Amino acid sequence: MPPTSSRESRGAGLPARDPARTGPPDPETCYRLLLLIRTVEEEIARVYPSDVIKSPVHLSIGQEAVAVAVCMALRLEDVVFGTYRGHAAYLAKGGDLDRMIAELYGKNTGCAGGKGGSMHLVDVEHGVMGTSAVVATTIPEALGMAMAFQYRREPRVVVSFFGDGATEEGVFFETLNVAALRKAPLIFLCENNSYAIHTHLHQRQAQSDICRKAEAMGVPAFRFESDDVETVYARIAGAAARLRADPFAGPCFFEAPTCRWREHVGPGEDFHLGYRTADDVRRCQANDALKKAAGRLTEIRRAVIEREVLGAVARAFERAAAAPFPEAGTLLDDVYKEV
Numbered sequence: 623m624p625p626t627s628s629r630e631s632r633g634a635g636l637p638a639r640d641p642a643r644t645g646p647p648d649p650e651t652c653y654r655l656l657l658l659i660r661t662v663e664e665e666i667a668r669v670y671p672s673d674v675i676k677s678p679v680h681l682s683i684g685q686e687a688v689a690v691a692v693c694m695a696l697r698l699e700d701v702v703f704g705t706y707r708g709h710a711a712y713l714a715k716g717g718d719l720d721r722m723i724a725e726l727y728g729k730n731t732g733c734a735g736g737k738g739g740s741m742h743l744v745d746v747e748h749g750v751m752g753t754s755a756v757v758a759t760t761i762p763e764a765l766g767m768a769m770a771f772q773y774r775r776e777p778r779v780v781v782s783f784f785g786d787g788a789t790e791e792g793v794f795f796e797t798l799n800v801a802a803l804r805k806a807p808l809i810f811l812c813e814n815n816s817y818a819i820h821t822h823l824h825q826r827q828a829q830s831d832i833c834r835k836a837e838a839m840g841v842p843a844f845r846f847e848s849d850d851v852e853t854v855y856a857r858i859a860g861a862a863a864r865l866r867a868d869p870f871a872g873p874c875f876f877e878a879p880t881c882r883w884r885e886h887v888g889p890g891e892d893f894h895l896g897y898r899t900a901d902d903v904r905r906c907q908a909n910d911a912l913k914k915a916a917g918r919l920t921e922i923r924r925a926v927i928e929r930e931v932l933g934a935v936a937r938a939f940e941r942a943a944a945a946p947f948p949e950a951g952t953l954l955d956d957v958y959k960e961v
Protein backbone atom coordinates (compact mmCIF):
# COMPACT_ATOMS: atom_id res chain seq x y z
CA MET A 623 0.00 0.00 0.00
CA PRO A 624 1.18 3.59 -0.55
CA PRO A 625 2.62 5.44 2.45
CA THR A 626 -0.14 7.14 4.38
CA SER A 627 1.58 10.15 5.95
CA SER A 628 0.17 13.40 4.64
CA ARG A 629 3.40 15.42 4.91
CA GLU A 630 6.70 14.47 3.44
CA SER A 631 9.59 14.54 5.87
CA ARG A 632 12.83 15.99 4.46
CA GLY A 633 15.07 14.61 7.19
CA ALA A 634 17.71 16.50 9.12
CA GLY A 635 15.39 19.27 10.24
CA LEU A 636 14.53 20.57 6.80
CA PRO A 637 10.92 21.73 6.50
CA ALA A 638 8.29 19.31 5.25
CA ARG A 639 7.08 19.50 1.65
CA ASP A 640 3.45 18.90 0.80
CA PRO A 641 3.55 15.72 -1.32
CA ALA A 642 0.16 16.46 -2.89
CA ARG A 643 1.43 19.72 -4.38
CA THR A 644 1.33 19.62 -8.17
CA GLY A 645 1.28 23.33 -9.14
CA PRO A 646 4.20 25.15 -10.80
CA PRO A 647 7.55 24.56 -9.13
CA ASP A 648 7.83 26.52 -5.95
CA PRO A 649 11.00 28.67 -6.22
CA GLU A 650 11.92 28.22 -2.54
CA THR A 651 11.65 24.42 -2.63
CA CYS A 652 13.58 24.40 -5.87
CA TYR A 653 16.41 26.52 -4.46
CA ARG A 654 16.48 24.56 -1.19
CA LEU A 655 16.81 21.23 -2.99
CA LEU A 656 19.41 22.42 -5.50
CA LEU A 657 21.43 24.02 -2.71
CA LEU A 658 21.09 20.96 -0.48
CA ILE A 659 22.44 18.61 -3.16
CA ARG A 660 25.26 20.97 -4.19
CA THR A 661 26.29 21.61 -0.57
CA VAL A 662 26.22 17.92 0.35
CA GLU A 663 28.35 16.96 -2.64
CA GLU A 664 30.83 19.78 -2.16
CA GLU A 665 31.24 18.67 1.45
CA ILE A 666 31.70 15.06 0.29
CA ALA A 667 34.42 16.30 -2.08
CA ARG A 668 36.05 18.30 0.73
CA VAL A 669 36.22 15.46 3.26
CA TYR A 670 36.92 12.66 0.76
CA PRO A 671 40.74 12.87 0.84
CA SER A 672 40.67 12.23 4.61
CA ASP A 673 39.27 8.72 3.93
CA VAL A 674 36.31 9.03 6.29
CA ILE A 675 34.06 8.11 3.36
CA LYS A 676 34.39 4.41 2.76
CA SER A 677 32.98 4.07 -0.75
CA PRO A 678 33.61 5.39 -4.25
CA VAL A 679 31.62 8.57 -4.94
CA HIS A 680 30.12 9.60 -8.28
CA LEU A 681 29.23 13.25 -7.83
CA SER A 682 26.38 14.91 -9.69
CA ILE A 683 27.62 18.46 -9.17
CA GLY A 684 26.23 20.33 -12.20
CA GLN A 685 23.58 17.67 -12.88
CA GLU A 686 21.23 18.48 -9.97
CA ALA A 687 18.55 20.32 -11.94
CA VAL A 688 17.03 17.29 -13.69
CA ALA A 689 16.56 15.24 -10.51
CA VAL A 690 15.12 18.25 -8.70
CA ALA A 691 12.67 19.14 -11.49
CA VAL A 692 11.50 15.53 -11.84
CA CYS A 693 11.13 14.81 -8.13
CA MET A 694 9.29 18.06 -7.48
CA ALA A 695 6.63 16.75 -9.85
CA LEU A 696 6.30 13.52 -7.84
CA ARG A 697 4.37 12.69 -4.70
CA LEU A 698 5.52 10.85 -1.62
CA GLU A 699 3.83 7.65 -2.82
CA ASP A 700 5.55 7.79 -6.23
CA VAL A 701 8.90 6.04 -6.44
CA VAL A 702 12.26 6.45 -8.13
CA PHE A 703 15.05 4.05 -9.07
CA GLY A 704 18.48 5.46 -9.80
CA THR A 705 22.12 4.87 -10.51
CA TYR A 706 25.43 4.98 -8.64
CA ARG A 707 25.34 8.75 -9.44
CA GLY A 708 22.26 8.87 -7.25
CA HIS A 709 22.79 11.48 -4.51
CA ALA A 710 20.63 14.05 -6.34
CA ALA A 711 17.65 11.78 -6.99
CA TYR A 712 17.80 10.41 -3.42
CA LEU A 713 17.80 13.86 -1.83
CA ALA A 714 15.35 15.43 -4.28
CA LYS A 715 12.83 12.64 -3.66
CA GLY A 716 13.07 13.32 0.07
CA GLY A 717 15.56 10.63 1.13
CA ASP A 718 16.84 11.17 4.65
CA LEU A 719 20.01 13.28 4.66
CA ASP A 720 21.49 11.94 7.92
CA ARG A 721 21.07 8.35 6.79
CA MET A 722 22.65 9.09 3.40
CA ILE A 723 25.81 10.61 4.87
CA ALA A 724 26.04 7.83 7.47
CA GLU A 725 25.84 5.35 4.59
CA LEU A 726 28.79 7.00 2.87
CA TYR A 727 30.72 6.77 6.14
CA GLY A 728 29.88 3.04 6.35
CA LYS A 729 28.07 3.53 9.66
CA ASN A 730 25.25 1.38 11.00
CA THR A 731 22.87 4.37 10.98
CA GLY A 732 23.22 4.52 7.20
CA CYS A 733 20.26 4.01 4.89
CA ALA A 734 21.64 0.58 3.89
CA GLY A 735 23.05 -0.17 7.34
CA GLY A 736 26.48 1.08 6.30
CA LYS A 737 26.99 -1.85 3.91
CA GLY A 738 26.07 -0.23 0.61
CA GLY A 739 27.92 3.06 0.40
CA SER A 740 27.24 5.92 -1.99
CA MET A 741 26.22 3.66 -4.89
CA HIS A 742 23.48 1.81 -3.00
CA LEU A 743 21.16 4.41 -1.54
CA VAL A 744 17.66 3.47 -0.48
CA ASP A 745 14.84 5.09 1.48
CA VAL A 746 11.66 3.14 0.86
CA GLU A 747 9.59 5.38 3.15
CA HIS A 748 10.30 8.33 0.86
CA GLY A 749 10.02 6.40 -2.41
CA VAL A 750 13.72 5.93 -3.14
CA MET A 751 13.64 2.25 -4.07
CA GLY A 752 17.34 1.89 -4.70
CA THR A 753 20.38 2.77 -6.73
CA SER A 754 22.94 0.37 -8.12
CA ALA A 755 26.61 0.23 -9.08
CA VAL A 756 25.85 -1.92 -12.11
CA VAL A 757 24.86 0.12 -15.16
CA ALA A 758 21.18 -0.25 -16.20
CA THR A 759 20.24 -2.78 -13.52
CA THR A 760 17.56 -0.63 -11.90
CA ILE A 761 15.73 -0.09 -15.23
CA PRO A 762 13.97 -3.52 -15.19
CA GLU A 763 13.42 -3.22 -11.43
CA ALA A 764 11.51 0.00 -12.07
CA LEU A 765 9.35 -1.79 -14.61
CA GLY A 766 8.57 -4.53 -12.08
CA MET A 767 7.36 -1.97 -9.58
CA ALA A 768 5.32 -0.11 -12.22
CA MET A 769 3.63 -3.39 -13.18
CA ALA A 770 2.82 -4.03 -9.49
CA PHE A 771 1.19 -0.59 -9.18
CA GLN A 772 -0.76 -1.24 -12.36
CA TYR A 773 -1.90 -4.68 -11.19
CA ARG A 774 -3.11 -3.23 -7.88
CA ARG A 775 -4.67 -0.22 -9.64
CA GLU A 776 -2.67 2.13 -7.41
CA PRO A 777 -2.36 5.68 -8.83
CA ARG A 778 1.40 5.77 -8.34
CA VAL A 779 4.15 6.64 -10.78
CA VAL A 780 7.60 5.11 -11.15
CA VAL A 781 10.58 7.04 -12.50
CA SER A 782 13.64 5.18 -13.74
CA PHE A 783 16.73 7.44 -13.85
CA PHE A 784 19.71 6.29 -15.90
CA GLY A 785 22.57 7.73 -17.92
CA ASP A 786 23.24 7.80 -21.65
CA GLY A 787 25.65 4.87 -21.21
CA ALA A 788 22.85 2.68 -19.87
CA THR A 789 21.08 2.94 -23.23
CA GLU A 790 23.79 0.65 -24.63
CA GLU A 791 22.74 -2.28 -22.44
CA GLY A 792 20.49 -5.05 -23.76
CA VAL A 793 18.28 -4.84 -20.71
CA PHE A 794 17.46 -1.23 -21.59
CA PHE A 795 15.81 -2.34 -24.85
CA GLU A 796 14.17 -5.38 -23.28
CA THR A 797 12.64 -3.26 -20.54
CA LEU A 798 11.30 -0.63 -22.93
CA ASN A 799 9.78 -3.36 -25.06
CA VAL A 800 7.92 -4.99 -22.15
CA ALA A 801 6.92 -1.62 -20.65
CA ALA A 802 5.34 -0.62 -23.97
CA LEU A 803 3.61 -4.00 -24.37
CA ARG A 804 2.18 -3.87 -20.85
CA LYS A 805 1.43 -0.12 -20.96
CA ALA A 806 3.20 0.26 -17.62
CA PRO A 807 2.94 3.52 -15.59
CA LEU A 808 6.63 4.23 -15.92
CA ILE A 809 8.65 7.32 -16.80
CA PHE A 810 12.06 6.59 -18.29
CA LEU A 811 14.42 9.46 -17.58
CA CYS A 812 17.75 9.51 -19.36
CA GLU A 813 20.20 12.02 -17.88
CA ASN A 814 22.40 12.51 -20.90
CA ASN A 815 25.71 14.01 -19.80
CA SER A 816 27.29 12.88 -23.11
CA TYR A 817 29.84 10.61 -21.46
CA ALA A 818 30.15 7.05 -20.23
CA ILE A 819 33.22 7.39 -18.03
CA HIS A 820 35.58 9.16 -20.50
CA THR A 821 34.02 8.23 -23.85
CA HIS A 822 31.70 10.59 -25.68
CA LEU A 823 28.32 9.36 -26.91
CA HIS A 824 29.32 9.93 -30.54
CA GLN A 825 32.31 7.61 -30.15
CA ARG A 826 30.09 4.88 -28.71
CA GLN A 827 26.86 4.88 -30.68
CA ALA A 828 26.57 4.82 -34.49
CA GLN A 829 22.97 5.98 -34.07
CA SER A 830 23.23 8.33 -31.08
CA ASP A 831 19.71 9.75 -31.12
CA ILE A 832 18.53 8.18 -27.86
CA CYS A 833 14.89 9.20 -28.30
CA ARG A 834 14.79 7.33 -31.61
CA LYS A 835 15.88 4.16 -29.80
CA ALA A 836 13.00 4.57 -27.33
CA GLU A 837 10.51 5.21 -30.10
CA ALA A 838 11.76 2.15 -31.98
CA MET A 839 10.71 0.08 -28.95
CA GLY A 840 7.24 1.63 -28.95
CA VAL A 841 7.75 4.20 -26.19
CA PRO A 842 6.90 7.84 -27.03
CA ALA A 843 9.95 9.98 -26.40
CA PHE A 844 10.72 13.65 -25.84
CA ARG A 845 14.08 15.40 -25.72
CA PHE A 846 14.46 18.51 -23.57
CA GLU A 847 16.53 21.29 -25.10
CA SER A 848 18.05 22.10 -21.70
CA ASP A 849 17.82 21.12 -18.04
CA ASP A 850 15.69 24.17 -17.24
CA VAL A 851 13.83 23.25 -14.03
CA GLU A 852 10.50 24.83 -14.97
CA THR A 853 10.35 23.16 -18.38
CA VAL A 854 11.33 19.73 -17.10
CA TYR A 855 8.98 20.03 -14.13
CA ALA A 856 5.99 20.98 -16.30
CA ARG A 857 6.46 18.04 -18.70
CA ILE A 858 7.03 15.49 -15.95
CA ALA A 859 4.09 16.78 -13.88
CA GLY A 860 1.89 16.35 -16.95
CA ALA A 861 3.20 12.84 -17.64
CA ALA A 862 2.78 11.83 -13.98
CA ALA A 863 -0.79 13.15 -13.88
CA ARG A 864 -1.61 11.12 -16.99
CA LEU A 865 -0.23 7.92 -15.46
CA ARG A 866 -2.00 8.49 -12.13
CA ALA A 867 -5.30 8.99 -13.92
CA ASP A 868 -4.86 5.78 -15.94
CA PRO A 869 -2.36 3.11 -14.87
CA PHE A 870 -2.67 1.66 -18.40
CA ALA A 871 -1.77 4.95 -20.14
CA GLY A 872 1.62 3.53 -21.10
CA PRO A 873 5.24 4.49 -20.48
CA CYS A 874 6.97 7.61 -21.72
CA PHE A 875 10.60 8.47 -22.25
CA PHE A 876 12.46 11.72 -21.62
CA GLU A 877 16.02 12.63 -22.45
CA ALA A 878 17.45 15.59 -20.58
CA PRO A 879 20.82 17.12 -21.45
CA THR A 880 23.03 17.68 -18.46
CA CYS A 881 26.68 18.24 -17.62
CA ARG A 882 28.91 16.55 -15.08
CA TRP A 883 31.37 19.11 -13.73
CA ARG A 884 33.67 16.76 -11.80
CA GLU A 885 35.53 13.57 -12.72
CA HIS A 886 33.53 10.39 -13.40
CA VAL A 887 34.28 8.96 -9.97
CA GLY A 888 35.94 10.77 -7.10
CA PRO A 889 35.95 14.31 -5.77
CA GLY A 890 38.23 16.05 -8.26
CA GLU A 891 38.45 17.26 -11.84
CA ASP A 892 39.95 15.27 -14.69
CA PHE A 893 40.79 17.69 -17.48
CA HIS A 894 44.33 16.29 -17.59
CA LEU A 895 42.87 13.13 -19.16
CA GLY A 896 42.13 15.10 -22.32
CA TYR A 897 38.67 13.73 -23.15
CA ARG A 898 37.17 17.19 -22.55
CA THR A 899 38.48 20.59 -21.56
CA ALA A 900 37.96 22.97 -18.68
CA ASP A 901 36.35 25.34 -21.20
CA ASP A 902 33.72 22.70 -22.04
CA VAL A 903 32.72 22.59 -18.39
CA ARG A 904 32.94 26.37 -17.96
CA ARG A 905 30.31 26.68 -20.69
CA CYS A 906 27.99 24.42 -18.66
CA GLN A 907 28.70 26.40 -15.52
CA ALA A 908 27.42 29.56 -17.21
CA ASN A 909 23.97 27.92 -17.11
CA ASP A 910 24.11 26.83 -13.48
CA ALA A 911 20.56 26.03 -12.33
CA LEU A 912 21.48 26.79 -8.72
CA LYS A 913 22.51 30.34 -9.57
CA LYS A 914 19.35 30.84 -11.61
CA ALA A 915 17.18 29.55 -8.76
CA ALA A 916 18.97 31.85 -6.31
CA GLY A 917 18.19 34.80 -8.58
CA ARG A 918 14.45 34.15 -8.21
CA LEU A 919 14.48 34.76 -4.46
CA THR A 920 14.92 37.82 -2.31
CA GLU A 921 18.20 38.14 -0.46
CA ILE A 922 16.45 37.61 2.85
CA ARG A 923 14.71 34.38 1.81
CA ARG A 924 17.94 33.13 0.29
CA ALA A 925 19.82 33.77 3.50
CA VAL A 926 17.21 31.91 5.56
CA ILE A 927 17.33 28.88 3.25
CA GLU A 928 21.14 28.92 3.13
CA ARG A 929 21.41 28.91 6.92
CA GLU A 930 18.91 26.08 7.18
CA VAL A 931 20.62 23.94 4.53
CA LEU A 932 24.19 24.55 5.66
CA GLY A 933 23.20 23.74 9.26
CA ALA A 934 21.44 20.50 8.25
CA VAL A 935 24.41 19.38 6.15
CA ALA A 936 26.95 20.16 8.87
CA ARG A 937 24.87 18.22 11.42
CA ALA A 938 24.52 15.24 9.07
CA PHE A 939 28.32 14.96 8.67
CA GLU A 940 28.87 15.37 12.43
CA ARG A 941 26.32 12.65 13.22
CA ALA A 942 27.80 10.33 10.62
CA ALA A 943 31.27 10.82 12.06
CA ALA A 944 30.01 10.09 15.60
CA ALA A 945 27.93 7.00 14.68
CA PRO A 946 29.28 3.46 15.24
CA PHE A 947 30.35 1.08 12.47
CA PRO A 948 28.18 -2.03 12.06
CA GLU A 949 29.06 -4.95 14.35
CA ALA A 950 31.07 -7.65 12.55
CA GLY A 951 28.38 -10.17 13.55
CA THR A 952 25.79 -8.33 11.41
CA LEU A 953 27.79 -8.83 8.19
CA LEU A 954 25.36 -11.36 6.70
CA ASP A 955 22.18 -9.68 7.97
CA ASP A 956 19.83 -8.21 5.34
CA VAL A 957 21.38 -10.17 2.50
CA TYR A 958 17.94 -11.57 1.68
CA LYS A 959 14.62 -9.88 2.26
CA GLU A 960 12.33 -12.14 4.30
CA VAL A 961 8.78 -11.96 3.02
Ligand SMILES: Cc1ncc(C[n+]2csc(CCOP(=O)(O)OP(=O)(O)O)c2C)c(N)n1
Nearest residue numbers: 707755756757785786787788815817818819
Ligand atom coordinates in the same frame (compact mmCIF):
# COMPACT_ATOMS: atom_id res chain seq x y z
C1 LIG B 1 27.02 -3.49 -16.52
C2 LIG B 1 28.15 -2.54 -16.29
N1 LIG B 1 29.06 -2.34 -17.27
C3 LIG B 1 30.09 -1.47 -17.09
C4 LIG B 1 30.22 -0.81 -15.88
C5 LIG B 1 31.37 0.18 -15.71
N2 LIG B 1 30.80 1.53 -15.73
C6 LIG B 1 30.59 2.21 -14.59
S1 LIG B 1 29.96 3.70 -14.86
C7 LIG B 1 29.95 3.49 -16.53
C8 LIG B 1 29.48 4.58 -17.45
C9 LIG B 1 28.00 4.73 -17.51
O1 LIG B 1 27.69 5.94 -18.11
P1 LIG B 1 26.27 6.58 -18.03
O2 LIG B 1 25.23 5.52 -18.02
O3 LIG B 1 26.17 7.61 -19.09
O4 LIG B 1 26.22 7.26 -16.58
P2 LIG B 1 27.09 8.49 -16.01
O5 LIG B 1 28.27 7.88 -15.30
O6 LIG B 1 27.46 9.36 -17.13
O7 LIG B 1 26.19 9.14 -15.02
C10 LIG B 1 30.46 2.24 -16.85
C11 LIG B 1 30.62 1.73 -18.22
C12 LIG B 1 29.27 -1.07 -14.87
N3 LIG B 1 29.33 -0.46 -13.67
N4 LIG B 1 28.24 -1.91 -15.10
Ligand SMILES: [Mg+2]
Nearest residue numbers: 785786817818
Ligand atom coordinates in the same frame (compact mmCIF):
# COMPACT_ATOMS: atom_id res chain seq x y z
MG1 LIG C 1 26.64 9.57 -19.07
